[in-house]
Amino acid sequence: MTPPPAALLDSAAGTFLAIVVVLFLLFFWIALAFWAYRDARRRSDSVWLAVFALAVNVLPYVGLLLYVVLRPPRTMDEERALLLEEQALTEGPAEVISRPCPTCGREIELDFVICPYCRTQFARRCRACQRWLRLGWRVCPYCAEEVAAPGRGGTGQAASS
Ligand SMILES: [Zn+2]
Numbered sequence: 001m002t003p004p005p006a007a008l009l010d011s012a013a014g015t016f017l018a019i020v021v022v023l024f025l026l027f028f029w030i031a032l033a034f035w036a037y038r039d040a041r042r043r044s045d046s047v048w049l050a051v052f053a054l055a056v057n058v059l060p061y062v063g064l065l066l067y068v069v070l071r072p073p074r075t076m077d078e079e080r081a082l083l084l085e086e087q088a089l090t091e092g093p094a095e096v097i098s099r100p101c102p103t104c105g106r107e108i109e110l111d112f113v114i115c116p117y118c119r120t121q122f123a124r125r126c127r128a129c130q131r132w133l134r135l136g137w138r139v140c141p142y143c144a145e146e147v148a149a150p151g152r153g154g155t156g157q158a159a160s161s
């Protein structure tokens with residue numbers, strides 16, 4: 001008794017599907033082994049880790065799992081970044097130089113030109129070059145613009161053009 005044509009077609013399709021699945025698994029296996037090898041190279045200079053990464057993949061999929069469990073936890077790049085981070089930590093944070101505000105006494109940074117708490121001004125801008133000048137200065141050291149004495153209006157010497 002010959003099978004009906006539909007069943008024959010089904011079995012052919014089934015065979016084809018099985019071949020595709022097997023090929024896919026095979027390809028995936030090789031790709032994973034390749035990935036493990038590359039991963040090993042990133043994690044260590046040791047040839048043995050690379051050999052190990054390839055060797056465990058003789059066992060499809062299970063080997064990769066084994067490799068992932070046993071591999072060094074960090075890549076060399078991560079190791080390097082961690083080392084730099086530790087160095088930065090032991091050196092301590094960049095020192096913030098602060099001083100108390102002469103008016104309100106709160107800590108403010110040394111190069112602040114105005115106290116953010118009480119609005120006391122420690123410096124003002126040069127009219128000509130817009131740089132910050134200390135209040136006591138009579139002349140702008142950057143552009144030689146005459147600075148008006150604070151609170152007394154202009155000295156009349158400012159160059160006008
Ligand atoms: Zn203040």
Ligand SMILES: [Zn+2]
Nearest residue numbers: 126129140143
């Ligand atoms: Zn100036």
